[in-house]
Amino acid sequence: MEKFYLEEPTMKRKQEAYLYICEHIKSGSNINGSGSLDKYIDNYEGWLKKLEHDKTRIPDEYKVPSLTYFLIRENDDKIIGMINIRLTLNEFLSKYGGHIGYGIRPSERGKGYNKINLYLGLQVCDKHGIDVVFMDADLDNPASWKTMEALGGVRVRQYFEEIDQTETVDYNINVKESLEKYKDIYEPYISEERIRR
Numbered sequence: 001m002e003k004f005y006l007e008e009p010t011m012k013r014k015q016e017a018y019l020y021i022c023e024h025i026k027s028g029s030n031i032n033g034s035g036s037l038d039k040y041i042d043n044y045e046g047w048l049k050k051l052e053h054d055k056t057r058i059p060d061e062y063k064v065p066s067l068t069y070f071l072i073r074e075n076d077d078k079i080i081g082m083i084n085i086r087l088t089l090n091e092f093l094s095k096y097g098g099h100i101g102y103g104i105r106p107s108e109r110g111k112g113y114n115k116i117n118l119y120l121g122l123q124v125c126d127k128h129g130i131d132v133v134f135m136d137a138d139l140d141n142p143a144s145w146k147t148m149e150a151l152g153g154v155r156v157r158q159y160f161e162e163i164d165q166t167e168t169v170d171y172n173i174n175v176k177e178s179l180e181k182y183k184d185i186y187e188p189y190i191s192e193e194r195i196r197r
């Protein structure tokens with residue numbers, strides 16, 4: 001059985017991270033949950049410094065503290081996806097975006113991996129005292145919002161989002177209820193050491 005874990009980005013994944021972003025660009029896919037890695041494609045070291053700063057950032061109207069992880073498939077030591085977890089929300093993120101951004105590399109989609117990614121992300125949220133996770137997705141991206149529903153997400157709003165000009169759906173996930181309800185489904189896929197550096 002395949003096993004997965006979250007890994008804090010370090011220099012050892014520099015080349016793999018570059019290829020991860022290039023795969024998205026080549027396929028014309030949106031890059032979600034990467035902690036802005038795509039904006040640092042030629043400055044990986046700078047991105048790592050940014051992530052360290054993000055961990056202890058003082059919340060303001062523009063930015064909040066966050067954690068970013070690679071989702072690694074243990075069997076072949078490959079970056080399968082990424083997840084960015086905001087530890088608090090400002091006024092804007094309370095309405096748009098929410099606590100979690102996530103994504104799976106294009107060549108690995110359609111295999112249920114983002115559910116594992118979100119399950120691990122919810123464990124991080126639980127550790128940091130986040131009781132209810134707020135997330136959103138474009139309505140025309142059912143892979144994303146069906147992932148939320150698979151982990152107990154409840155749709156709380158649907159609206160036209162002016163900034164990106166898209167129909168958007170909002171979800172809430174009760175973290176402890178989700179982790180308890182779905183542990184038998186997802187725990188078999190989680191490595192013994194679930195977060196690594």
